[in-house]
Amino acid sequence: MNVSVRTVLLIFACAAALASAAAAASPKVSATADRLDELILGRAAADSLPIVDDAIWLRRVCLDLIGRPATPAEITRFGLDPSPDKRRTAVQRLLASDEYGQNWSRYWADTILLRATNMRAGIVRPTFEEWMADSLNRNRSWDEIVTDILTATGSVLEEGATVLFFAHEGKPEEVAAEASRLFTGIQIQCANCHDHPWDRWKREEFHELAAFFPRVSVRQNRESDRRFDYVVSSMNIDRRRRRGISEFLLTRLDRDQDRIISQQEAQRSPLRFLFAREEIRERVDSDGDGRLSFKEIMEARPRDNNRPGRGSTEHYMPDLNNPSSEGTRVDPVFFLSDQSIPPGSDDQTRRQAAARFITDPGNIWFARAIVNRMWAELTGTAFYTPVDDIGPDRPAEHEQALQFLADAFVQSGYDLKWLLEVIASTRIYQRDLQPDAEGFAAMQPTRMRADQLYAVLCQSLGVDGLAMRSLGARRRNGIRDPGRGAVAEAFGFDPSVPRSEVSGSIPQALLMMNSPIIEELIDGRDRTSPLGRIQAAVRTDDDAIAELYLLVLGREPTRQERQICRSYLQESPDRIEGMEDIFWALLNSTEFLVKR
Amino acid sequence: MGTHLIDSVRVERSGFTRRRALQAVSGSALAAGTLGFRDLMAEQAAALRRQGRAMILLWMQGGPSQFETLDPKPGTDSGGPTEAIRTAVPGIHIADNLPRLAEVMKDVAIIRSMTSREGSHPRASYQMHTGYIPAGSVKHPSLGSTITQQLGDPDSELPSFVSIGSTQGAGFLGTEYDPFSVANPGQLPSNVALTTSRERFGRRRRLLDRLETRFAETGAKPLVESHQAIYGKSTRLVLSPEVRAFDISDEKPSLRSRYGDSRFGRGCLLARRLVEHGVTFVEVRSGNWDTHQDNFERTAEQAAEVDPATATLIADLKDRGLLERTLVVWMGEFGRTPKINPRNGRDHHPRVFSLAMAGGGIRGGQVFGASTATGSNVEHSPVTVQDLFRTICTALHVDPDHENISPLGRPLKVVDGGTVLSDLLS
Structure with a gap:
């Protein structure tokens, strides 16, 4: 065993060396973490903060960084490791593993897609997760990733960065609202219809942001061999219905004065296009009588009647008193810095500019939003709650600490792994459960995301996946693994919502209590099942109980818990049944659902 | 009042969250700062009145052709080969695909002048379920959720909102108002x-x-x-x-066969049983109405399953004295074009379409509104989605102006605008 520990340590050491070489320009992790603790709690309080034990810490940090709990073997190995630096090395090892990117790509998929207005948005999920996981694992900087998302083009089945535009069918207002919410943390979309009641944002400012995105087209690719293939592209040519078909022109052409334009009358006139294709004539002939009246020609709408004005290369702010009118043309200006670009710029110029303005180090909200979001996800406390409603009109907790961390993050070159390493290195992150403490020192168990829970469930049951069927509740979420999909259906929530507002549900409880698939896997008579293997490996009940606790909850049972389980076994008609029931109870416990 | 899928205990240490506190009472009463004894009494009286009210939504996913169902136009180019038949109510004719519904027409009101602007399935389904068009900033709750929020029995052992097949969820109202889904009607739901x-x-x-x-x-x-x-x-x-x-296995075989041995038939029978057991809102889904090709054959096939089930549901509810307090609504997301396309199909047509309602607060035996002779437009009495939702709420004694607070603190009414169609009410 010594040999293997040494090998592991050696690998850790190499990884640490590599990581620190890469981050040479970044502020030092440990110094930054110490300073944060001090700014938030004060030196003395930070130093006296009770730190959680190795087993719980390892489970916590594994769930946070790689989305699955530590295995019993990993917990044991970690506990036996005498190195004083072992937590630091473990964090670096986790950030270097591919599971890191996979975990956070799923976090971002939920964050973006659970707010999608496009009901088919799930189609892009696998592509997005793959792209995002790769970007995160290569540790591309946050500004690079955001720039890719804001400037993406291509098929949603090939280019994962198209996620945001596809999620909102390229609609400028929705994209603007989401880009602001996700990347600056500021909810500006209330200003869509009216000046914001309690924020400073004006209606014009929201529409000036939307004006960065009017030239994005999201269309179904009919040539694709896949049934649902959509393409995000730039559309710099005005494709609105032809304007200027005036009644005057129609009267001139209408030789027999029946207020109907026949094919013959349209010949050699600009209106001959109406008869060029069957499809166009059918669309214009709205009453289906086979004839094109003045009214039909003047009122002809683009094919998709859901989006009047679609196809325009400019953004128009609707006139609220006259919603069917064109509204006022608005040119792109970024509301946080008043930076603008020349009117009439093409799509890529607009989107590149939007990305540049949003990710500009001068825009403090870009760094603050991600720093606050990551801090909240890891520590269960936040400078701003909810994480997607921040901005100059919201008071922050520990403003100084937030600014310090945001500045350091900018200095690191928007390095996400660096940011997570800093947060995981604070004493606050490592604190023990402290339900009665105040402020950031308090530590309460928080509900896991569905993907984390699925990983815990699979690991506890000793399987790679669960062959569960959809509960039939929601539309396809795009998740391919059926078990992961079913668990997401029951347990999924928008990660931007504060955990304290996420509630449990009956379908969740039923899935854990009564799923025949889970019941089959807790079978203690099957020698290949987790319980069967435990039974074969250990002699005493106490050891078997301890192994079950380690497997399901990642810790040893307390004396009292051991007592409860032991007496339960004594009362059970059958010992193996009794062990199965303990297994069942642990899987159905509150503790199983939470990170702590 | 009324919770079902979860209890209302909040997890937060500070107790109630701002959002939940606001949801508990109507926003307007809060704004005025007056929620006194009288309001509470009024609330209670309203509760008594609403007792036992329920709704069954029969959802025709894909958009059924009104020409082949509730608004036939025989002898016109738009009408195609579909014939009209007499119903139990003199003067009302419906398509020959619905002979059984024709028999119970005295209990049924048809709207032939529904109109909307949403011509894509997902958007139109969203609107016809929530009363709102999709917006990224807020996920609107479906009608099933807002109705159970007001009518659901908090002591019920069964969930108050059951969906047979998938549907829209509770949106920002939270998982406690989400539908409880049944994948296979007739069997116990999963888990x-x-x-x-x-x-x-x-x-x-x-x-x-x-x-x-x-x-x-x-x-x-x-x-x-x-x-x-x-x-x-x-x-x-x-x-x-x-x-x-x-579990529908203890129903008489004769009744089961009247509903029809189909997924939809079993779903309707289950809906009746659930309403009988105090469930507030049930949605039963029938797919495949999107007849861009072979419209006439396919609509006839769909109707052969849906017609007996729907008619039997109405009759069965009536036999048991449940129809008075149970509103049945039969609809899809939009109608279909008067133009028959070269593939013998009909395409999406939200501009004018039809739906049917029966029971709970609705005066049956009538047609409301009309489409033009060619069926391309509303002839008179256009009904918007908001009008429809407001009328449904009124029939069920649900307050359409009840305000729920969206996560960003914006008050949103159950129904935003619209006018009650009082001619439809009994």
Whole structure:
């Protein structure tokens, strides 16, 4: 065993060396973490903060960084490791593993897609997760990733960065609202219809942001061999219905004065296009009588009647008193810095500019939003709650600490792994459960995301996946693994919502209590099942109980818990049944659902 | 009032969250700062009036052709080969695909002048379920959620909102108002049947409770309490004799065959059983109405399944004295074009379409509104989605102006605008 520990340590050491070489320009992790603790709690309080034990810490940090709990073997190995630096090395090892990117790509998929207005948005999920996981694992900087998302083009089945535009069918207002919410943390979309009641944002400012995105087209690719293939592209040519078909022109052409334009009358006139294709004539002939009246020609709408004005290369702010009118043309200006670009710029110029303005180090909200979001996800406390409603009109907790961390993050070159390493290195992150403490020192168990829970469930049951069927509740979420999909259906929530507002549900409880698939896997008579293997490996009940606790909850049972389980076994008609029931109870416990 | 899928215990240490507190009472009463004794009394009186009201939504996914169902135009180019037949109400004719519905027409009101602007399936389905068009900033709750929020019985052992097949969820109202889904009507829903004996299940639950108490003592008390409340409800559900409502095998074979041995037929029968057992809102889904090709054959096939089930549901509810308090609505997301395309199909047509309503607060035996001779437009009395929703709420004694507070603190009415179509009400 010594040999293997040494090998592991050696690998850790190499990884640490590599990581620190890469981050040479970044502020030092440990110094930054110490300073944060001090700014938030004060030196003395930070130093006296009770730190959680190795087993719980390892489970916590594994769930946070790689989305699955530590295995019993990993917990044991970690506990036996005498190195004083072992937590630091473990964090670096986790950030270097591919599971890191996979975990956070799923976090971002939920964050973006659970707010999608496009009901088919799930189609892009696998592509997005793959792209995002790769970007995160290569540790591309946050500004690079955001720039890719804001400037993406291509098929949603090939280019994962198209996620945001596809999620909102390229609609400028929705994209603007989401880009602001996700990347600056500021909810500006209330200003869509009216000046914001309690924020400073004006209606014009929201529409000036939307004006960065009017030239994005999201269309179904009919040539694709896949049934649902959509393409995000730039559309710099005005494709609105032809304007200027005036009644005057129609009267001139209408030789027999029946207020109907026949094919013959349209010949050699600009209106001959109406008869060029069957499809166009059918669309214009709205009453289906086979004839094109003045009214039909003047009122002809683009094919998709859901989006009047679609196809325009400019953004128009609707006139609220006259919603069917064109509204006022608005040119792109970024509301946080008043930076603008020349009117009439093409799509890529607009989107590149939007990305540049949003990710500009001068825009403090870009760094603050991600720093606050990551801090909240890891520590269960936040400078701003909810994480997607921040901005100059919201008071922050520990403003100084937030600014310090945001500045350091900018200095690191928007390095996400660096940011997570800093947060995981604070004493606050490592604190023990402290339900009665105040402020950031308090530590309460928080509900896991569905993907984390699925990983815990699979690991506890000793399987790679669960062959569960959809509960039939929601539309396809795009998740391919059926078990992961079913668990997401029951347990999924928008990660931007504060955990304290996420509630449990009956379908969740039923899935854990009564799923025949889970019941089959807790079978203690099957020698290949987790319980069967435990039974074969250990002699005493106490050891078997301890192994079950380690497997399901990642810790040893307390004396009292051991007592409860032991007496339960004594009362059970059958010992193996009794062990199965303990297994069942642990899987159905509150503790199983939470990170702590 | 009314919760079902979860208890209302909040997990937060500070107790109530701002959002929930605001949701508890109507926004307008809060704004005025007046929610006095009188309001509470009025609330109670309203509660009595609403007692036992329920709604069954028969959802025709894909958009059924009005020409082949409720608004036939025989002898016109738009009408195609579909014939019209007489109904039990003189003067009202419907398509020959719906002979059984024709027999119960005295209880049915048809709207032939529905109109909307949403011509894509997902958007139109969203609007016809929530009354709102999709917006990224807020996920609107479906009608099933807002209705159960107001009418649901908090003491019911069964969930108050059941969906047979998938549907829109509760949006920002939260998982407690989400539908409880049944994938296969007639059988117990997923994970409801016990996987062990009742005795052993009871032992497991007691063990869980003992272990939970220990975890609660380590400081996770609010979380454990909320978890236990949900487990309490779930346990009551799985052990309740009421879950038999989900199992239709004890229905008489003759009645079962009247509903039809189809997924939709079983769904309708299940809907009746659930309403009988106090469920507030049931949605039953029929797919495949999107007839861009072979419209006439395919609509006839769909109708052959849906017509007997719908008519039997109305008659069966009536026989049991349930129709008076149960509103049945038959609709899809939009209608279909007057133009028959080269593939003998009809395309999407939201500009004018039809739907049917029966029971609970609706005066049957009438047609409301009309389409033009060619069926391309509304002839008179256009009905918007908001008009429809406001009328449904009124029929059920649900307050359409009740305001729920969106996560960003914006008050949103159950129905935003619209006018009650009082001619439809009984």
